[in-house]
Amino acid sequence: MKTSLSVKGQRSLIQRIALAPYSVWAVLFILVPLVFVAYYAFTDQNYAFTTDNITRFFTATSQVADGDTVREVHTYLLIFGRSLKLAVISTLICLLLGYPFAYLIAKASPRTQSLLITVIMIPMWMNFLIRTYAWMTILQDTGILNSFLRFFGIKPLHIIGTEGAVVIGMVYDYLPYMILPIYSVMAKMDERLIEAAYDLGCDGAGVLRRVIWPLSLPGVISGIEMVLIPSISTFYISQKLGNGKFYLIGDAIESQYTANNLHFAAAIAFVLMIVLLIGMAILQRGANRRAAA
């Protein structure tokens, strides 16, 4: 009994030592920065406690021209709403494109699977800025797409500087993050469950709705998280592809930060984080309840 206990103690010590680098890393690079964000969000220039920064996020107003009239709006709530709208649209498009694609990859032969995964990953090897610049070149009024359309005698499209351009940029950048988690769930799915569903009377649509979709939900949830979170806080894409017309929450954080207004920048980031955490918790709960039903 004594020896087994001591062996157990030793092993857990070894385990603790093995985990130490990760624990240190987690504390230094995850916990400490979060504490700093919260600290800055709730302090003023003199590092005295205040909730002014948070209050300012919800109450600050500004005037915008709406045709001939001038409207007063809640600045940051408006920006946040716009960010949320574009991020949700991009996420939905990523899901609609990514889900069938992930399914097709998972159904392909192992060789084709690894080839397709590589193809999806290749754009991710390129620098994010370069990718966004590439889309500028494509979507500009005198860009590649419109030259192409003109060549075939089709009326050119005005895309750059619209919400559509921002969404295109987001979808392009974040689509792999939707495909990969869904693919990894689907690749592990037991083929016999699908056969069983056919056997028990489902046609193709029934199998998809009653077996494949519910079983792939964990992948869908993490895909949504991985696309929604970066796209809600992106700033560069909106600046370059939206011609700066669509000021997003990420842009707000960035401009406050560059204006050396660290405390308010932290407050915006803090609110964004809390909203996302609540949103994800609701999403997870919904998925868990479905899984348990």
Add this chain to the structure above:
Amino acid sequence: MKKIIELKNVCKSFDGELVLDHINLDIYDNEFLTLLGPSGCGKTTTLRLIGGFETADEGDIVFMGETINHVPPHKRNVNTVFQRYALFPHLNVFENVAFPLREQHVPKAEIVSRVEEMLKLVALTGFEKRSVTSLSGGQQQRVAIARALISHPKVLLLDEPLAALDLKLRKDMQKELKTIQKATGITFVFVTHDQEEALSMSDTVVVMSNGRIQQIGTPIDIYNEPKNAFVADFIGESNILDGVMLADRKVRFSGHTFTCVDSGFEVKEPVDVVIRPEDVDIVPEERGMLRGTVTSVTFLGVHYEIIVDIGGFKWMIQTTDFVDVDEHIGLYIEPDAIHIMKKSEYSGMFGDYSSYSDEMDEIGEIDSEEIVEAELRAEAESESDT
């Protein structure tokens, strides 16, 4: 009896390798039919063809008089109990069993009563709300059976459903499956590699090897009248000897002429002789038809399993009498214990128990025709003597 399923000259290859070679099989209403064979014999492929998960390269699959080669699984009145059950992990026991009914848009009240009835049949009442992943192997098995039976298929296909269960549970489930089959009157097509399971449960056993059907028959027929050395060896234990028919009901092997009950062979036709280990009586050496030396004795509870060396050929004998290693004993064989089979591609591959001895090598090198001739000469001499 009414034919439910007919397989006509069915062939199937995977990657250029022939898995099913001209299978012809009739499955009748209300029968418990077992496809039995070692892994890779094509039994599971046969089942999957009936279920609609594979398409035959050649030949027809006929279901109640209708060719269904290209009918998809969900339109076949056939359900499958999969190996390892394939229960839906995102649904509880009730919803797993109700799955086919929801697809048919059965009214809610009827779903509840039919699921209850099914759970009662498989003795799982009270498990409705349980998650299928929390169930034991045997319980998961029952859910799979209930789910497959609830839409009253004409035929239930079972793909090695008991392979993952431990011995005790397997025996119980064998009995239970048989009871369920009798109670529901549904035709069961059961796939297994376990010959004991096949014999104890089936009305009809189909023995398969290398993509071909070796024999179709009742368990008793298959055991007592195996068609070739493969069947004799695969079903139970067998001593299979090279012999030659001297006349109707007269066969010569191991240097001795025996009276047997088989006839209809040509004179001097080389045959395979099967003698089951439990059909051999041990007698004092001087009274034996054959004489040999015991080389090993294993106690198996119900009986001893002994290996006896008779002229280089190792026999397996099951006996309740104790004999010791190196003892010289005599063997006595009743005429009806001797079963004669035609020579087949499997002749000489099975049925001797000398795998741990190299004595057989010498004998194997002698041309079998020489043996036959030598034995015939011996026979002629012994007859001229009398």
